[in-house]
Amino acid sequence: MTKTATSPATRASPTVNLHVLGPVLALLLLIALGAWLNPNFLSYGNVTNVLARSAFIGIIAVGMTFVITAGGIDLSVGAMAAFVAGLMILAMNSLIPIMGVGIPVILAGMAVAMVAGFIAGWLNGFLVAKVGIEAFIVTLGSMGIYRSLVTWIADGGTLSLNFDLRTLYRPVYYDGILGVAWPIIVFAAVAILGEILMRRTAFGRHCAAIGANEQVARYSAVNVDRVRIATFVLLGMLVGLATIMYVPRLGSASGSTGVLWELEAIAAVIIGGTVLKGGFGRVWGTVIGVLILSLIGNILNLASLVSPYLNGTIQGVIVILAVVLQREKKAAGAR
Amino acid sequence: MGDAVTASASLGATPGPEGAAAPVLAISGVSMRFGAVQVLFDIDFDLRAGEVHALIGENGAGKSTTMKILAGYQPPSGGQVLLDGAPVDFAGSQQAEAAGVVMIHQEFNLAQQLTVEENIFLGRELRRGPFLDHRRMQAESRALLERLNCAVDPRAAVSDISVPNRQMVEIAKALGREARVLIMDEPTAVLTTRETEILLEQIDRLRAAGTAILYTSHKLDEVARIADRVTVLRDGRHVLTAPASDLSTDRMAEVMVGRELSDLFPPKPLPGDETVLKVEGITIPGLIHDAGFTLRRGEVLGFAGLVGAGRTELMEAIVGLRHAAGRVEIKGQQLAGGSVRAARQAGLVYLTEDRKEKGLLLGKDLTQNLTLLALDRFTNLLIDRQAEAAALDRAITEFDIRAGDRGMNVGNLSGGNQQKLLLAKTMLAEPDIVIIDEPTRGIDIGTKQQIYAFIAALAAAGKSVIVVSSELPEVIGLSNRVAVMAEGRIAGVLEGDEINEQTIVRLAIGMAGSEARAS
Ligand SMILES: Nc1ncnc2c1ncn2[C@@H]1O[C@H](COP(=O)(O)OP(=O)(O)OP(=O)(O)O)[C@@H](O)[C@H]1O
Ligand SMILES: [Mg+2]
Numbered sequence: 001m002t003k004t005a006t007s008p009a010t011r012a013s014p015t016v017n018l019h020v021l022g023p024v025l026a027l028l029l030l031i032a033l034g035a036w037l038n039p040n041f042l043s044y045g046n047v048t049n050v051l052a053r054s055a056f057i058g059i060i061a062v063g064m065t066f067v068i069t070a071g072g073i074d075l076s077v078g079a080m081a082a083f084v085a086g087l088m089i090l091a092m093n094s095l096i097p098i099m100g101v102g103i104p105v106i107l108a109g110m111a112v113a114m115v116a117g118f119i120a121g122w123l124n125g126f127l128v129a130k131v132g133i134e135a136f137i138v139t140l141g142s143m144g145i146y147r148s149l150v151t152w153i154a155d156g157g158t159l160s161l162n163f164d165l166r167t168l169y170r171p172v173y174y175d176g177i178l179g180v181a182w183p184i185i186v187f188a189a190v191a192i193l194g195e196i197l198m199r200r201t202a203f204g205r206h207c208a209a210i211g212a213n214e215q216v217a218r219y220s221a222v223n224v225d226r227v228r229i230a231t232f233v234l235l236g237m238l239v240g241l242a243t244i245m246y247v248p249r250l251g252s253a254s255g256s257t258g259v260l261w262e263l264e265a266i267a268a269v270i271i272g273g274t275v276l277k278g279g280f281g282r283v284w285g286t287v288i289g290v291l292i293l294s295l296i297g298n299i300l301n302l303a304s305l306v307s308p309y310l311n312g313t314i315q316g317v318i319v320i321l322a323v324v325l326q327r328e329k330k331a332a333g334a335r
Numbered sequence: 336m337g338d339a340v341t342a343s344a345s346l347g348a349t350p351g352p353e354g355a356a357a358p359v360l361a362i363s364g365v366s367m368r369f370g371a372v373q374v375l376f377d378i379d380f381d382l383r384a385g386e387v388h389a390l391i392g393e394n395g396a397g398k399s400t401t402m403k404i405l406a407g408y409q410p411p412s413g414g415q416v417l418l419d420g421a422p423v424d425f426a427g428s429q430q431a432e433a434a435g436v437v438m439i440h441q442e443f444n445l446a447q448q449l450t451v452e453e454n455i456f457l458g459r460e461l462r463r464g465p466f467l468d469h470r471r472m473q474a475e476s477r478a479l480l481e482r483l484n485c486a487v488d489p490r491a492a493v494s495d496i497s498v499p500n501r502q503m504v505e506i507a508k509a510l511g512r513e514a515r516v517l518i519m520d521e522p523t524a525v526l527t528t529r530e531t532e533i534l535l536e537q538i539d540r541l542r543a544a545g546t547a548i549l550y551t552s553h554k555l556d557e558v559a560r561i562a563d564r565v566t567v568l569r570d571g572r573h574v575l576t577a578p579a580s581d582l583s584t585d586r587m588a589e590v591m592v593g594r595e596l597s598d599l600f601p602p603k604p605l606p607g608d609e610t611v612l613k614v615e616g617i618t619i620p621g622l623i624h625d626a627g628f629t630l631r632r633g634e635v636l637g638f639a640g641l642v643g644a645g646r647t648e649l650m651e652a653i654v655g656l657r658h659a660a661g662r663v664e665i666k667g668q669q670l671a672g673g674s675v676r677a678a679r680q681a682g683l684v685y686l687t688e689d690r691k692e693k694g695l696l697l698g699k700d701l702t703q704n705l706t707l708l709a710l711d712r713f714t715n716l717l718i719d720r721q722a723e724a725a726a727l728d729r730a731i732t733e734f735d736i737r738a739g740d741r742g743m744n745v746g747n748l749s750g751g752n753q754q755k756l757l758l759a760k761t762m763l764a765e766p767d768i769v770i771i772d773e774p775t776r777g778i779d780i781g782t783k784q785q786i787y788a789f790i791a792a793l794a795a796a797g798k799s800v801i802v803v804s805s806e807l808p809e810v811i812g813l814s815n816r817v818a819v820m821a822e823g824r825i826a827g828v829l830e831g832d833e834i835n836e837q838t839i840v841r842l843a844i845g846m847a848g849s850e851a852r853a854s
Contacts, residue, residue: 201717205718206710216696216707218656218675219694220707221676223676279696280698
């Protein structure tokens with residue numbers, strides 16, 4: 001049926017469109033603002049810098065979109081990233097005497113990161129799905145655990161990667177193909193695959209179904225526990241992947257690595273239009289959310305119009321605005 | 336479209352029952368549209384004190400919408416609502432309630448996490464000083480429920496009580512508000528004959544006390560028994576208002592559907608010999624005791640029993656939705672317990688009686704609901720969205736689903752159309768054995784006939800069907816055999832001539848005892 005713009009209920013559609021287009025408009029607005037305030041904003045260097053930095057949060061936020069869509073939440077990702085980075089550095093450093101400085105050590109380190117992410121995600125998922133503890137509680141607990149574990153293995157200080165290995169590993173963050181940095185390429189690939197996974201596969205549908213009404217999902221032969229665990233495992237592995245991209249940047253990990261990443265990831269998901277209660281998720285929205293958050297920081301740094309210390313304030317306002325928009329969509333949906 | 340019928344309609348000024356007063360609540364020239372879809376056209380309708388007015392029509396005819404307009408839940412797109420003859424503009428249901436207009440919704444409107452008592456007094460809690468007076472509220476709740484012969488504990492959480500009991504709570508809540516006008520949208524859809532009887536007695540009492548009552552139901556014998564006047568809607572248009580005494584149930588059905596209806600039940604196909612499902616010793620402590628039965632290929636097995644007899648629980652245990660002791664065999668293969676997926680792969684599916692909480696995702700569109708159970712059939716790494724759209728086309732035709740717009744939320748479909756969608760969703764899984772819990776709950780008589788024909792056709796095609804139903808005529812009219820449950824046990828399995836109302840009721844209330852036979 002075609003909709004004609006005559007009826008009173010069409011008053012609903014601008015709001016819905018705003019809900020869909022809102023994040024996109026906000027992003028475009030920010031870009032315009034940035035370009036206007038500082039001519040360097042659109043320079044190759046700055047764009048690469050912003051995108052590469054947002055890649056870590058971005059990769060994690062894509063995974064977070066699935067967890068939230070399925071009605072969960074994961075507060076542990078920042079601490080998990082720090083812990084995985086610590087493990088990875090520890091593993092690589094201790095492999096050097098055996099394998100020497102070379103690519104195999106780095107590959108082994110990457111494997112450690114992925115496996116550690118997998119296990120950490122699975123543990124969260126298992127406790128939520130099988131033991132039946134609230135995701136909020138489980139991941140609040142594991143957040144504390146990973147944070148203290150990484151501080152412990154770093155002995156309160158900083159774990160540093162062997163200097164020669166660091167030189168070898170650096171290009172993974174700083175190089176790229178055709179001038180596009182690796183983190184950006186990986187982020188883009190994760191985002192595209194994530195979007196397809198969410199929109200076009202049974203897994204994505206099942207996540208949304210579970211988040212919308214777990215009972216209905218169960219009665220519809222959806223393996224609720226397995227899907228729920230899978231969302232946490234996916235997120236854990238993406239944390240592993242993000243860590244792989246992050247370690248070559250600084251070559252170290254400490255108790256303060258990845259602090260507040262979880263909040264930034266969750267904020268990006270919400271700004272992107274995913275419903276915090278679950279039932280509806282949008283990966284492309286999350287990507288926009290991530291870009292919005294990092295552009296705000298970037299613009300504040302470049303423009304010296306407002307103190308960069310107010311970064312958090314502005315981000316917070318945007319998150320709240322996004323939720324208000326979500327609510328209006330719901331009211332317009334008139335259930 | 337049934338012009339003959341419309342011609343004989345006597346609009347508006349039908350004489351009501353003796354001494355009927357002027358209308359308490361009325362609508363005049365009301366139309367309603369949702370987006371581009373118009374669902375009500377120029378409706379006139381009135382309610383008088385001390386009168387039961389029944390509103391009937393097919394699924395999606397606009398009954399619930401009319402009621403919501405009367406009760407202030409939705410403002411009409413055009414026309415007026417008149418209270419005591421003067422136009423009013425209810426700003427919401429609270430205002431309508433304050434004016435004495437109370438509505439019981441087709442879909443439950445209870446807060447699931449709150450207790451029965453808290454629900455009954457929601458928004459008008461009794462206080463003693465600054466504190467809630469729980470003792471008095473409990474006592475009054477209990478008294479209200481007692482009037483309905485309902486033994487639910489006022490302190491139980493609504494989520495823990497059965498669907499029919501929730502309906503009783505809903506009715507108690509309305510009774511407690513001492514309404515001048517009581518609007519009930521399919522209150523008996525989830526009730527068994529006995530509970531319905533109790534409800535009808537309560538309606539009689541309210542009518543005698545001068546309450547104006549608006550009532551819908553797809554059970555036309557009920558309408559004939561209780562209504563003073565009947566109004567028929569078809570496709571959003573007013574077709575007829577007449578004294579109930581002038582209309583037979585057949586006539587009502589005809590006017591509703593706009594065509595003559597032949598026999599409601601198709602002939603029963605003969606089942607084969609092969610046993611496809613064998614259930615043994617299912618036990619859930621406190622709910623089901625050692626239940627067992629068999630089902631043959633091409634057979635329709637009915638399950639009758641009072642509410643609380645454990646029929647739904649037994650079926651849920653069989654398909655793996657509940658943990659239970661016992662054994663389920665499908666075509667000789669034992670089914671792993673506790674997995675709906677395993678059951679579905681073995682060709683066994685279950686259609687729930689609770690479409691709102693367990694059957695459909697109300698906030699999602701038709702397609703996503705339709706294919707959720709059988710999504711694997713549409714997935715080959717990626718979901719084939721064209722195939723999904725085609726499946727929706729087929730479902731809409733086959734099950735006559737009336738949706739204004741295919742992209743709409745399922746929660747906005749009329750109740751009966753939700754049920755049809757749920758049926759379509761279940762059948763999309765291509766089961767060999769299908770358990771249907773209350774197949775025609777909230778479905779109009781024309782569609783009922785289609786669903787009965789559909790069940791018979793399934794059986795004739797070699798599928799096996801279990802029909803759990805609280806409507807005895809349905810169980811009797813469809814089934815080759817009827818299992819009767821009482822208090823968590825299978826009290827007996829009836830065959831051939833034994834399948835009649837008396838025998839079933841006797842078994843169901845635990846009178847006939849020991850006649851149980853396993854087959
Ligand atoms: N909020 C809404 N948005 C869009 N369409 C709606 C909405 N509410 C109702 N409709 C449509 O209005 C029509 C009438 O619905 P209504 O619920 O009044 O039917 P009904 O007569 O009560 O049917 P049933 O017997 O199945 O309960 C249906 O086609 C329904 O899809
Ligand atoms: Mg209705």
